[in-house]
Amino acid sequence: MSSPRPPERWAYFDCFSGVSGDMTLGALLEAGLPEAELSRVLAGLGLPGVHVEVRRVSRQHLSGTKVDFSFGPQPERSYRDIVALLQGADLPPRTRELSLRMFRLLGEAEARRHGVPLEEVHFHELGAADTILDIVGAAFGVEYLGIRRCFVSPLPMGRGLIAGAHGTLPNPAPATLELLQGFAVYGTDLPGELVTPTGAVILKGLEAESTPCPPLRLLAVGYGAGSREVPGHPNLVRLLLGEPLSPSPGLREQVLVLETHIDDMNPELYEPLMAELFAAGALDVALTPLIMKKNRPGVALTVIAPPALRENLLLTLFTHSTTLGVRCQVLERVAARRWQEEVATPWGPLTVKVMEYGGLRRRLPEYEACRRLAVAKGLPVLEVYRRLADL
Numbered sequence: 001m002s003s004p005r006p007p008e009r010w011a012y013f014d015c016f017s018g019v020s021g022d023m024t025l026g027a028l029l030e031a032g033l034p035e036a037e038l039s040r041v042l043a044g045l046g047l048p049g050v051h052v053e054v055r056r057v058s059r060q061h062l063s064g065t066k067v068d069f070s071f072g073p074q075p076e077r078s079y080r081d082i083v084a085l086l087q088g089a090d091l092p093p094r095t096r097e098l099s100l101r102m103f104r105l106l107g108e109a110e111a112r113r114h115g116v117p118l119e120e121v122h123f124h125e126l127g128a129a130d131t132i133l134d135i136v137g138a139a140f141g142v143e144y145l146g147i148r149r150c151f152v153s154p155l156p157m158g159r160g161l162i163a164g165a166h167g168t169l170p171n172p173a174p175a176t177l178e179l180l181q182g183f184a185v186y187g188t189d190l191p192g193e194l195v196t197p198t199g200a201v202i203l204k205g206l207e208a209e210s211t212p213c214p215p216l217r218l219l220a221v222g223y224g225a226g227s228r229e230v231p232g233h234p235n236l237v238r239l240l241l242g243e244p245l246s247p248s249p250g251l252r253e254q255v256l257v258l259e260t261h262i263d264d265m266n267p268e269l270y271e272p273l274m275a276e277l278f279a280a281g282a283l284d285v286a287l288t289p290l291i292m293k294k295n296r297p298g299v300a301l302t303v304i305a306p307p308a309l310r311e312n313l314l315l316t317l318f319t320h321s322t323t324l325g326v327r328c329q330v331l332e333r334v335a336a337r338r339w340q341e342e343v344a345t346p347w348g349p350l351t352v353k354v355m356e357y358g359g360l361r362r363r364l365p366e367y368e369a370c371r372r373l374a375v376a377k378g379l380p381v382l383e384v385y386r387r388l389a390d391l
Contacts, residue, residue: 015155046090348373
């Protein structure tokens, strides 16, 4: 039997002074994440000498929780290094999955801005241990508090220039703006970085929706403090944690659909084309056989993606395929809520996906998890699927 799932919780990020990784962690701690549990999970990363310090601070007469990390010397890490670290760490499955998603989004943003392949991205300060700890800690906090849906206020943009590993950069940092495509933003006269790349990628990875706070039964409020004193502004993020007052039938969002028909491309080239499209941010890519003019066999290529990635995906299609034209449309997509749970089987725990729409809930086997269990126990994969259906 799987463990009972707690009531669905939603979170609203009130970013009146921006958002960063440490601010998010502080807000999650105030909203109910135990410090001991956070320290235990972060220890599973195996980073040497890590110590978590949590303290109360005041920002413009408002108090909040500040999170700082101390640790020994750390190497510069590439995207590949961080993926290996997370995959080998002792982390809860959903925490690992969400952390990997966030670092992939961050790596893709850096790769686009600097014109290098994802695997060659070096994060410099973004790959430092505190960024890893911020992202993994935030992913675990969301899991621990049972947060299934996130919302965010419009995000303030600072002015001026900021110093980074690549030299002086416009504020906000280019990677931050890449990640914030699709979010509501506004300009301010405040100097310095208000939304950091780490704060932006946490919101992006959580698929936070830019919208006013929805109707909630408010359970907790957490204030997370940043490091800087911002003149005239309390440098805090406020997290509202609550239960929805009306059932959530599913996630409604806008998606971009790109379509093209191709009849003159070597079939061997579709595999690298699909890989490039997924690397550029596509949510799904489908190939459908069809008969075109002059009775030529062809392929209908369909790409589904976030609307903000339109130009990048069009460039990918024109670069890596023989298409001469692409049809573009933005459609509403309704998606079922989904999350991962661990269920007990006669052969040990197994991670499954759970979908929920309205009052309907169903467990869905994850092929890779079933295959790994089957290989480890010397079973047919079909037998694992059958036993899961009986649980």
